[in-house]
Amino acid sequence: MDNKKVEKKIYQLRKELLKYNDQYYNLDISEISDYHFDKKLKELSFLENQYPELQNSTSPTMKIGAKVHQTDSISSTGYHKYKMYSIQNIYSKKELIIWKTKINQSVHSLSFVCEPKYDGVSINLIYQNGFLTKALTRGDGEKGEDVTKNIKTIKSIPIKLIGNNYPTYLEIRGEIFLPIKNFIKINKKRIHNGQIPYANPRNTASGTLKIQDTKEVRERGLFCIAFHVLGRHLPFNTQYEAMKYIKFWGFQVPKGRFCRNLKEVFYFIDFWENYQNQLPYHTDGIVIKVNEYKKQSFLGFTNKYPRWAIAYKFRQKLYETKLLSITFQVGRTGIITPVANVVPILITGTTIKRVPLYNDRFIQNMGIHYKDTLLLEKGGNIIPKVTEINIKKRSNQTFPVFFLKKCPSCNNILTKKNKLFYCTNQNCFSQKIGKIIHFVNVMNIKKIGVKMIHKLYKKGFLYNFYDLYELEKKDLFQIDGVKEKLAYGILNNIEKSKKNSYCRVLFSLGIRYIGEYVSKKLTENFSNINSLIHANYNHLISIYGIGKKIAKSIITYFSISEHQYTVKILLKYGLKLHISKYPMMIKKYSLIQGKSFVFTGKLYCMTRNEAKNIVECLGGIVYNTVNNRINFIVVGKNFGKKLKESMKKNHVKILTEQIFLDLIQKEKNQNKSIFNNCQ
Numbered sequence: 007m008d009n010k011k012v013e014k015k016i017y018q019l020r021k022e023l024l025k026y027n028d029q030y031y032n033l034d035i036s037e038i039s040d041y042h043f044d045k046k047l048k049e050l051s052f053l054e055n056q057y058p059e060l061q062n063s064t065s066p067t068m069k070i071g072a073k074v075h076q077t078d079s080i081s082s083t084g085y086h087k088y089k090m091y092s093i094q095n096i097y098s099k100k101e102l103i104i105w106k107t108k109i110n111q112s113v114h115s116l117s118f119v120c121e122p123k124y125d126g127v128s129i130n131l132i133y134q135n136g137f138l139t140k141a142l143t144r145g146d147g148e149k150g151e152d153v154t155k156n157i158k159t160i161k162s163i164p165i166k167l168i169g170n171n172y173p174t175y176l177e178i179r180g181e182i183f184l185p186i187k188n189f190i191k192i193n194k195k196r197i198h199n200g201q202i203p204y205a206n207p208r209n210t211a212s213g214t215l216k217i218q219d220t221k222e223v224r225e226r227g228l229f230c231i232a233f234h235v236l237g238r239h240l241p242f243n244t245q246y247e248a249m250k251y252i253k254f255w256g257f258q259v260p261k262g263r264f265c266r267n268l269k270e271v272f273y274f275i276d277f278w279e280n281y282q283n284q285l286p287y288h289t290d291g292i293v294i295k296v297n298e299y300k301k302q303s304f305l306g307f308t309n310k311y312p313r314w315a316i317a318y319k320f321r322q323k324l325y326e327t328k329l330l331s332i333t334f335q336v337g338r339t340g341i342i343t344p345v346a347n348v349v350p351i352l353i354t355g356t357t358i359k360r361v362p363l364y365n366d367r368f369i370q371n372m373g374i375h376y377k378d379t380l381l382l383e384k385g386g387n388i389i390p391k392v393t394e395i396n397i398k399k400r401s402n403q404t405f406p407v408f409f410l411k412k413c414p415s416c417n418n419i420l421t422k423k424n425k426l427f428y429c430t431n432q433n434c435f436s437q438k439i440g441k442i443i444h445f446v447n448v449m450n451i452k453k454i455g456v457k458m459i460h461k462l463y464k465k466g467f468l469y470n471f472y473d474l475y476e477l478e479k480k481d482l483f484q485i486d487g488v489k490e491k492l493a494y495g496i497l498n499n500i501e502k503s504k505k506n507s508y509c510r511v512l513f514s515l516g517i518r519y520i521g522e523y524v525s526k527k528l529t530e531n532f533s534n535i536n537s538l539i540h541a542n543y544n545h546l547i548s549i550y551g552i553g554k555k556i557a558k559s560i561i562t563y564f565s566i567s568e569h570q571y572t573v574k575i576l577l578k579y580g581l582k583l584h585i586s587k588y589p590m591m592i593k594k595y596s597l598i599q600g601k602s603f604v605f606t607g608k609l610y611c612m613t614r615n616e617a618k619n620i621v622e623c624l625g626g627i628v629y630n631t632v633n634n635r636i637n638f639i640v641v642g643k644n645f646g647k648k649l650k651e652s653m654k655k656n657h658v659k660i661l662t663e664q665i666f667l668d669l670i671q672k673e674k675n676q677n678k679s680i681f682n683n684c685q
């Protein structure tokens with residue numbers, strides 16, 4: 007590869023991995039498996055080592071976790087006294103031998119402690135004089151979220167340490183996770199309430215730590231295993247002894263083992279690889295640690311990992327089953343998704359009958375034939391994935407799977423775009439129903455299930471999701487089995503849904519590619535729906551996490567008059583489509599909204615930060631450097647080279663401070679309420 011190509015590849019991998027990190031750590035979503043994530047990370051690390059001039063301290067190879075966002079749900083963040091690290095992952099014994107050989111070059115006579123790798127969220131528990139005073143998540147390693155209130159609900163974490171042989175200041179590091187039984191219970195309840203079940207226990211544990219209702223946190227039944235101690239004057243010198251002490255102090259500790267050499271480590275790995283599925287919680291590998299503290303400190307840390315520990319991750323077990331048929335489902339956005347119906351198979355306690363095949367590309371890449379023998383991988387998720395086909399078991403009489411030509415719901419000819427098949431019929435029954443189901447789920451409207459939605463649709467009461475807000479008792483009474491109490495409950499829940507946040511309502515609209523994550527990014531950047539409706543493409547793609555595809559989708563969605571009508575109707579019914587802090591702005595012509603600014607030199611009337619705040623409050627964006635998106639440069643005293651750079655760009659208008667102030671004044675008069683909030 008030439009340098010330009012490598013640079014491009016590195017940039018692309020970093021962008022992708024940063025997105026996955028942000029989703030994984032801040033939104034508890036995993037779009038790809040850990041194995042594939044680690045493969046990409048390894049590829050990036052390899053390229054960065056080959057081309058050291060392209061190394062960058064912000065690369066995901068150097069950074070731990072993801073940037074901590076200050077969200078509504080958490081009250082504060084806090085710095086760690088001792089940095090929290092990640093652990094390097096490996097997937098083979100060969101890599102383990104390489105690791106040992108490497109550290110053997112600096113330390114000798116190594117012994118190890120092996121522990122299961124619990125699949126949850128890292129936690130830092132701070133004890134002062136034996137009392138739990140603070141609990142922080144790992145965050146980016148330097149700074150985490152303060153989750154003390156929720157942590158105090160976990161029974162396996164002592165509020166007060168037992169005994170008295172602990173130092174006055176102590177940090178206990180451990181893993182918070184959700185036992186499988188509790189995870190299943192939570193999902194059963196969600197399904198019963200018509201909500202989307204959570205994907206896996208890890209993400210659910212992480213999400214649970216962030217919720218505000220401590221009663222709910224307690225009910226969910228999180229668990230903690232403690233595996234690391236930090237502090238001064240510790241009464242022990244090895245990991246093995248440390249575990250004995252912390253067990254005595256009141257913690258649950260790993261089912262670990264002291265190993266004198268790699269042979270014993272391999273034995274431990276082999277044992278757990280088979281035994282892991284019998285545990286009441288998920289483990290995803292084995293952590294191997296150098297036992298002696300002295301040797302640990304000699305080996306030290308890289309930017310991201312301790313050199314004295316490594317995680318051997320289990321490759322997922324494959325399960326064999328047979329493809330019976332394929333159902334083509336019509337999604338709410340018209341996308342046709344193929345789902346494989348397979349011979350039912352029991353995988354870690356769940357009977358699997360259906361497996362997603364995602365799209366035509368997946369089917370063709372896999373080369374799936376009818377009646378094929380499929381190999382499924384479960385990972386930490388509830389729904390397994392098809393990872394391979396057992397070609398040896400393919401009979402001669404099978405045919406390759408071809409995609410449908412017509413919509414299975416409305417018979418409309420399908421359109422192919424970006425390798426996906428769509429039904430473009432706006433009145434397609436499945437799409438309409440799908441949109442309503444999505445809205446009801448996202449808005450968390452309980453007591454209205456899929457069956458009820460179908461019935462209301464057929465009776466003509468619910469043709470669009472906003473019709474929910476017109477429903478009356480007399481309509482509901484026309485549905486079989488609905489009596490006074492249920493009707494009251496439904497209408498009450500619909501009314502309650504009006505309290506949902508702007509971010510939820512935006513997500514509920516069902517705009518293509520606008521999931522929870524993107525919706526959050528959008529509401530952080532557009533304080534109300536009007537500014538989003540009128541956002542320009544450049545502004546949208548300048549937002550971290552919003553790419554071309556999403557920007558186009560937003561613009562297309564709001565260019566359809568029916569969708570603008572939907573927004574109007576929702577506003578009429580009192581749904582929130584603005585950040586509560588800022589009152590809804592009545593859209594008027596604005597010179598600032600959606601425009602990009604850069605400042606140079608010193609302003610007389612306000613500081614640079616004040617000016618930035620005002621522009622942002624009025625829907626504009628401020629950049630530090632001149633780029634192709636800039637519309638205005640505001641020039642103050644002792645201006646710098648930015649002015650010269652801007653003059654080279656025809657589209658940039660130059661404003662003196664006075665003209666800038668006049669502009670603000672004009673906007674101020676137009677949008678009094680918003681401006682007052684910016685002061």
Ligand SMILES: NC(=O)c1ccc[n+]([C@@H]2O[C@H](COP(=O)([O-])OP(=O)(O)OC[C@H]3O[C@@H](n4cnc5c(N)ncnc54)[C@H](O)[C@@H]3O)[C@@H](O)[C@H]2O)c1
Nearest residue numbers: 026030036038039040043092093121122123124128233293
């Ligand atoms: N699928 C995705 O979208 C996605 C995104 C980001 C990260 N990931 C996965 O997460 C990994 C990085 O996450 P990470 O930094 O949290 O690392 P990690 O989860 O792979 O391993 C480090 C963590 O393991 C935990 N742990 C559990 N048992 C332990 C024990 N007995 N001793 C010591 N530590 C123990 C600790 O909390 C420690 O911080 C990636 O390599 C990838 O596998 C996946």
Ligand SMILES: [Zn+2]
Nearest residue numbers: 413416429434
């Ligand atoms: Zn259709």
